Amino acid sequence: MDHIIRVTNPCEPIDIDLGKPLEIEVGCGKGQFLTRRAKENPDCEFLGIERMLERVRLFDGKCRRGSIDNARVLRLEALYTFHYLLPDHHARRVYVFFPDPWPKKKHHSHRLFGPLFLDALWKRLEIGGKLEFATDHKEYFETVLECFAEDAKREGGARFERVEPMARPKEVWTEFETMFREQGLPIYSAAWRSLTVEDRPLEPLRIPPEAEPREGIVRRIGSRQDVAETELREDIVRRIGSRQNVAETELREGIVRRIGSRQDVAET
Numbered sequence: 339m340d341h342i343i344r345v346t347n348p349c350e351p352i353d354i355d356l357g358k359p360l361e362i363e364v365g366c367g368k369g370q371f372l373t374r375r376a377k378e379n380p381d382c383e384f385l386g387i388e389r390m391l392e393r394v395r396l397f398d399g400k401c402r403r404g405s406i407d408n409a410r411v412l413r414l415e416a417l418y419t420f421h422y423l424l425p426d427h428h429a430r431r432v433y434v435f436f437p438d439p440w441p442k443k444k445h446h447s448h449r450l451f452g453p454l455f456l457d458a459l460w461k462r463l464e465i466g467g468k469l470e471f472a473t474d475h476k477e478y479f480e481t482v483l484e485c486f487a488e489d490a491k492r493e494g495g496a497r498f499e500r501v502e503p504m505a506r507p508k509e510v511w512t513e514f515e516t517m518f519r520e521q522g523l524p525i526y527s528a529a530w531r532s533l534t535v536e537d538r539p540l541e542p543l544r545i546p547p548e549a550e551p552r553e554g555i556v557r558r559i560g561s562r563q564d565v566a567e568t569e570l571r572e573d574i575v576r577r578i579g580s581r582q583n584v585a586e587t588e589l590r591e592g593i594v595r596r597i598g599s600r601q602d603v604a605e606t
């Protein structure tokens with residue numbers, strides 16, 4: 339069984355079995371945490387999102403060797419995936435463990451946590467679903483706490499409440515957590531539960547250009563190899579050209595903005 343989800347059309351939602359609970363790990367790396375959890379919870383579906391191809395392959399290998407049939411990995415950018423490709427209010431847990439902290443101020447716009455991610459996170463979690471977050475980076479930890487505190491002040495009321503994070507025995511450590519613990523570094527963790535608020539559609543993604551390296555999304559979408567990336571890029575161009583409906587056009591423009599510029603896409 340192939341555990342890698344092949345994305346050929348970045349506008350088509352991921353095929354998820356809505357009859358089973360779903361847990362998602364953002365930046366799942368080589369899958370140490372998620373594949374173990376999948377093995378222990380055979381009645382639940384597990385989805386890893388990871389943009390590094392080598393790690394995606396290692397995740398796949400772990401599933402094959404362990405005969406784990408309920409875990410899959412998607413090589414795609416997490417914010418885009420949350421925003422456009424996941425079913426509404428279905429995930430019972432989302433795990434974000436040791437996300438890249440982007441410590442330099444000029445790189446803060448690359449960070450995952452921000453208002454856009456919280457919008458999409460709330461939309462994808464079932465009501466009462468939990469986000470589990472852990473990091474070794476104190477400043478990023480504090481920034482994420484602030485981000486949720488700011489979100490609670492939004493018009494329409496708080497949509498997350500802070501709850502006790504899960505226990506962190508050795509059995510739940512990720513690859514990075516293992517490495518940090520071995521170095522004796524402190525680990526900061528927190529969790530939030532989603533609350534009922536008015537459910538509005540998500541706004542189309544507007545990514546500031548400085549937040550995305552040129553052609554970044556194409557590299558991240560490319561699920562297998564260069565050929566797949568080229569096909570995908572052509573598909574984007576075709577669909578932008580056809581302008582079948584406003585929603586799709588907006589979405590495609592979102593992707594293009596993330597690629598870098600329209601001219602780059604058209605040229606290819």
Ligand SMILES: C[S@@+](CC[C@H](N)C(=O)[O-])C[C@H]1O[C@@H](n2cnc3c(N)ncnc32)[C@H](O)[C@@H]1O
Nearest residue numbers: 365366367388389390415416435436512513514
């Ligand atoms: C510091 S590593 C941590 C990996 C794993 N969570 C662990 O704790 O061992 C961060 C991982 O997130 C992935 N990643 C970072 N930003 C991402 C994004 N926007 N979308 C998908 N994956 C991302 C990176 O490729 C990397 O594998």
